Amino acid sequence: MSGTPELASLRAELDDIDRTLVELIARRLDTVTAVGKAKANSATPVRDVERERAVLEAVEAVARRHGVSGDLVRRVFREIIGHAVDRQSADLIATSAKTVTVGFPGAEHSYSHLAAAKHLAGRGEAAGFTGYGSYADVLAALETGECDLAVLPIEDTTAGSINQVYDLLRLREIAVVGEETWRMNHCLAAVGDVPLGALTHVLADPRGLEQCADFLRSLPAAITVHIADGGEAMRAVAERADASYAAIGSPEAADAHGLTVLRPGIADAEETFTRFVVLAATPIEVDARVPSKTSLVLTTRHEEGALLRCLEILAGSGHSLTKLESRPRPGRPFEYLFFVDFEGNVADPRTQLMLDELRSAALYIKVLGSYPAKVTRTEPQPGAVPQASAEALEAVVVAPVAAVASKKAKRLVDRETRGEDTLVRVGDVLVGGDGFVVMAGPCSVESADQIRATARAVKDAGAHLLRGGVFKPRTSPYAFQGLGWDGLALLAEAGREVGLPIVTEVMAVEQVQRMALSADLLQVGARNMQNFDLLRALGKVDRPVLLKRGLSSTIDEWLGAAEYILAAGNQQVILCERGIRTFESATRNTLDLSAVPVLHERTHLPVIIDPSHGTGNRRYVAPMSRAARAVGSHGLLIEVHPEPDTALSDADQSIDHAQFAALMAGLSR
Numbered sequence: 001m002s003g004t005p006e007l008a009s010l011r012a013e014l015d016d017i018d019r020t021l022v023e024l025i026a027r028r029l030d031t032v033t034a035v036g037k038a039k040a041n042s043a044t045p046v047r048d049v050e051r052e053r054a055v056l057e058a059v060e061a062v063a064r065r066h067g068v069s070g071d072l073v074r075r076v077f078r079e080i081i082g083h084a085v086d087r088q089s090a091d092l093i094a095t096s097a098k099t100v101t102v103g104f105p106g107a108e109h110s111y112s113h114l115a116a117a118k119h120l121a122g123r124g125e126a127a128g129f130t131g132y133g134s135y136a137d138v139l140a141a142l143e144t145g146e147c148d149l150a151v152l153p154i155e156d157t158t159a160g161s162i163n164q165v166y167d168l169l170r171l172r173e174i175a176v177v178g179e180e181t182w183r184m185n186h187c188l189a190a191v192g193d194v195p196l197g198a199l200t201h202v203l204a205d206p207r208g209l210e211q212c213a214d215f216l217r218s219l220p221a222a223i224t225v226h227i228a229d230g231g232e233a234m235r236a237v238a239e240r241a242d243a244s245y246a247a248i249g250s251p252e253a254a255d256a257h258g259l260t261v262l263r264p265g266i267a268d269a270e271e272t273f274t275r276f277v278v279l280a281a282t283p284i285e286v287d288a289r290v291p292s293k294t295s296l297v298l299t300t301r302h303e304e305g306a307l308l309r310c311l312e313i314l315a316g317s318g319h320s321l322t323k324l325e326s327r328p329r330p331g332r333p334f335e336y337l338f339f340v341d342f343e344g345n346v347a348d349p350r351t352q353l354m355l356d357e358l359r360s361a362a363l364y365i366k367v368l369g370s371y372p373a374k375v376t377r378t379e380p381q382p383g384a385v386p387q388a389s390a391e392a393l394e395a396v397v398v399a400p401v402a403a404v405a406s407k408k409a410k411r412l413v414d415r416e417t418r419g420e421d422t423l424v425r426v427g428d429v430l431v432g433g434d435g436f437v438v439m440a441g442p443c444s445v446e447s448a449d450q451i452r453a454t455a456r457a458v459k460d461a462g463a464h465l466l467r468g469g470v471f472k473p474r475t476s477p478y479a480f481q482g483l484g485w486d487g488l489a490l491l492a493e494a495g496r497e498v499g500l501p502i503v504t505e506v507m508a509v510e511q512v513q514r515m516a517l518s519a520d521l522l523q524v525g526a527r528n529m530q531n532f533d534l535l536r537a538l539g540k541v542d543r544p545v546l547l548k549r550g551l552s553s554t555i556d557e558w559l560g561a562a563e564y565i566l567a568a569g570n571q572q573v574i575l576c577e578r579g580i581r582t583f584e585s586a587t588r589n590t591l592d593l594s595a596v597p598v599l600h601e602r603t604h605l606p607v608i609i610d611p612s613h614g615t616g617n618r619r620y621v622a623p624m625s626r627a628a629r630a631v632g633s634h635g636l637l638i639e640v641h642p643e644p645d646t647a648l649s650d651a652d653q654s655i656d657h658a659q660f661a662a663l664m665a666g667l668s669r
């Protein structure tokens with residue numbers, strides 16, 4: 001150690017003070033843990049904002065009496081109290097004894113790595129950390145089980161939201177299980193104590209460059225070099241060992257690579273925080289006493305004021321919105337989906353009720369998860385969530401969620417839940433309400449020529465959607481099974497050519513995501529009506545679903561199947577009556593047209609009729625189409641083929657182009 005004996009003795013005294021400070025922090029943490037246990041025994045919420053404010057005011061007053069900056073002491077204590085809340089929350093959440101593996105984007109000592117380490121320290125769990133090359137790579141590691149948790153940056157207070165992460169959250173089957181914040185304290189570091197004027201290159205990640213733009217303008221001679229993250233920039237500068245190269249990153253990364261900090265705190269904004277999401281393969285249950293947030297993805301209905309209605313449901317039920325982010329809705333230019341964060345917990349029956357209401361007001365909802373909140377309002381706002389009474393909280397803790405849910409008599413499909421008719425938008429076509437929509441095309445897509453010819457013919461006759469099977473559930477395994485994905489490409493191309501949205505059957509869970517990319521309406525066939533895994537998977541995509549009635553299903557079973565889709569988040573369901581099995585053998589099935597008025601009474605969902613399967617005989621398709629219209633259905637699904645007698649499937653019930661044109665003319669009479 002360098003310096004005079006006096007300096008050495010003063011430093012020894014400082015070491016002693018620092019040790020005492022840390023020992024006192026440890027003692028405070030022990031007491032905080034005991035306070036947490038006392039709260040757990042008395043159903044008291046973990047967070048007490050009033051108490052925190054009192055603690056901060058008290059320590060600030062002490063600081064002032066000793067001539068110490070009140071602001072400094074407030075900041076230090078905010079960190080300490082934040083950690084106390086983490087500890088108490090973690091004690092209420094079941095954690096495993098094993099070492100948790102955590103994936104993060106970038107190199108060691110990147111901000112994501114630092115935030116991940118901070119988060120795991122807050123949970124009091126042993127962890128191993130692995131850096132990955134991209135956000136998608138981190139999530140792939142989570143999905144394969146290589147990591148238990150993933151930590152990704154999602155927004156920062158100067159450069160805004162990280163869209164790529166929002167898009168991944170929408171697409172992947174992952175849950176948000178936590179959040180973390182990190183104060184970005186960018187510094188400039190190099191291999192030695194070089195004057196700034198001697199620097200020729202500054203390495204940094206794009207967001208770091210954006211956040212330090214003003215500072216960088218003071219180094220006009222230096223070229224900026226984009227690197228994936230600050231940790232990697234520091235590593236590269238250390239490895240290069242060239243004094244004219246500097247890096248922007250955290251002081252922790254500079255330290256770890258033995259670099260000299262040339263300038264600390266170079267970010268333009270005084271305080272830049274980044275918020276990170278913590279992700280896992282499955283959601284967690286958060287104890288009702290832990291201050292929690294819930295994240296979800298939402299698509300609004302095509303009605304005026306639809307977003308406002310959703311926000312009113314949140315606010316009206318006492319759930320404070322903490323973030324609303326809009327992103328483009330894939331496949332729908334200039335339409336948006338919304339990412340919503342609010343203070344609340346899906347384990348709370350009040351939040352469940354609010355979500356049920358939201359589900360029926362929105363078109364599509366995907367709940368990403370509930371998790372202990374880190375970023376909450378510190379000051380109570382006017383109109384903030386009223387503090388729940390002790391009895392109410394006790395009720396939350398005691399009432400098992402399943403018991404509350406099972407008492408619910410109303411379902412999302414029920415008319416009582418939603419008075420207005422649901423309008424389902426398919427491409428630019430609205431199904432439901434007063435409209436009458438005709439979907440027509442071959443039973444199976446057989447060739448490019450066949451589907452193109454029929455697409456043109458049905459369009460010219462006035463059809464609104466093009467149908468065509470590509471995966472065919474046939475009674476015999478030896479019958480034509482459809483052209484598969486190649487067929488879908490032909491159908492999509494034909495639909496595009498004539499300007500009609502397309503509908504086709506999805507048969508398996510694995511097909512759902514891929515099919516949703518090109519089909520405008522996903523059909524569930526009669527044989528799959530109670531394939532609950534398939535229904536749940538369809539509930540998780542933002543694409544409308546055409547749900548055919550099962551061959552031997554009652555109306556109630558059919559609505560139960562639709563409920564699976566709605567309950568999983570997707571409210572865009574059209575029901576399709578296609579005939580049921582009865583003793584009558586004069587027709588292939590018995591077309592139950594009485595289902596239409598029954599359904600109008602019982603559900604808000606649109607219902608259409610398939611007279612082709614319903615009768616199995618082309619002679620009856622036109623009369624039953626007229627009857628379907630008369631009875632109040634919202635549309636038709638009709639099989640049309642250029643040469644029905646040569647059709648590879650359902651030849652008997654297909655009509656040709658001229659017959660379809662006549663049918664359409666007959667409908668308008």
Ligand SMILES: O=C(O)C(=O)C[C@]1(C(=O)O)C=C[C@@H](O)C=C1
Nearest residue numbers: 035046047048051052055081084
């Ligand atoms: O006093 C409490 O209830 C505590 O749990 C302690 C403490 C703190 O660290 O001071 C922590 C969390 C609460 O929000 C308020 C204060």
